[in-house]
Amino acid sequence: MNLLSPKKIQLPNGKTVVEKKSATPLVIIILLLCTIVSVNITGFELGAIIKRINQFFVILDDMIPPNMEYMPSLWQPLLDTIKMSLIGSVLGAIVALPIAFFAASNITKNRFVSSGTKFILSLLRTLPTLIVALIATFIFGIGTMAGTTAIFLFTVSYVGKLLYEQIENANMDAYEAMQSMGLTTVYSFRYAILPQVLPNYLSSTLFCFEGNVRYASILGYVGAGGIGLLLNESLGWRNYANVGMILLMLAVTVFVIETVSEHYRKKLM
């Protein structure tokens, strides 16, 4: 089996060097196997899809042109969606700060506290947002409150994770100097670590807000308020011209928010 044994190269000075075999062929074989298994499980047939792909454009065709008369009744739910993601993101980001403080192992010296907080954060992150929203509608009733809760929890977990990673990678010199001068942990964190991580913290909050606006439209689908409720209704009635209008307004809103927040994120960096 010459294929598997490493290739030896004789150098001019008499030493032999062993060339490591690339793992690429193995990886490709594993990926191919996984793909075949997945195709079998999901019943994915390329031929049938190509034959029926024109069906895909039926709905798309109905969406164009969008129903412009539907626009006036969309403003309120759209603003609700933005409100939901704004307050959820801001509150979430504020709560994420103390949590990240406790999760960062270089600030919180107690191993149990820091790894416990980290575990809670990753548990929170694995809960699908949609499911959280659905549970929240059972508790808070149908409306924006349920969506706000779901967005809040998602933001806490997302910003919290990014923030504690930032804190753990921060430069500790100033922090240690302040500690040795007798400042408390909280004070030295405030004056030595926070200024270092602040731009990144604000930037990831903005990024999270961007994503939340887009996600909030799905949350409405399970009754968590905002424009998703109308989307659900229009899809239910198969009124695709209205769906087109909703999607158009969403796209414009997302584009505007993304452009603004990208501008500020570039400034922050």
Next chain:
Amino acid sequence: MNAIEQQLQYEKRNRVSFIVTVVVIFIMLVWSASAINLENMAANGLDIAKNIILGILSPDWSLILDFKGGVPYLLVETMAIAFLGTIIGAIIAIPLAFLSASNVVPKPVAYIVRLFLILVRTIPAIVYGLMFIRVTGPGPAAGVLTMAFVSIGMLAKLYVDIIEELDRSVLESMTSIGCNMFEKIRFGIIPQLSALFLSIVIYRFDMNLRDASVLGLVGAGGIGAPLIFAMNSYRWSQVGSILIGLILLILIVEFVSNKIRAKIVKG
């Protein structure tokens, strides 16, 4: 006045812009605070919450241990959907990313492709799901296509960042020693891109696994539909068992994928 104080004097005074920013953000917060209202809250909301939590904490073990049609099968199906969807999305996103990189194609073309990508990204997964169900009929195959299209937007955007930071000096030196186009792509461009692209795709697989529950809403397969059915009929112990399976799977996949990504990027 010493040197430090002098330097401080030169520092830009941005107190006005700071105050304006704070006031604007505060006004926006007050405006959006109306999203928090407890009017619709059921009178026994806290009782319901208690029941939900108790139900989730006492999962239905028979569902977890049922290997035919139970939680394990649903998890494998969800993984298959996410895997295939990610791969298809990753392949479709590559040409789109090159077409929207401003150092590869002229600026106007890049701009138009970018606008198209924003449109692709804005359409929610549910709408894609409904469109693809017309193509393939309800089932996991529709889920695969949905996952693929949902992934394209983010994958292309992250690819573009890498393509735009491509190190051109390698290509120039290869031109100067007489490499042809194919050799330049094979030995100059692919090694620079492949590791980072792969890392992005693995990250997206992670996300897709997490978002796969959305597909259940429209009947596009995966673990979402049984989960939502169980929730709507208040069978919280079943919800608990499905959630435990899902969370365990996501945690394991996340751990493994973090390890692989660290290995790929650091070499």
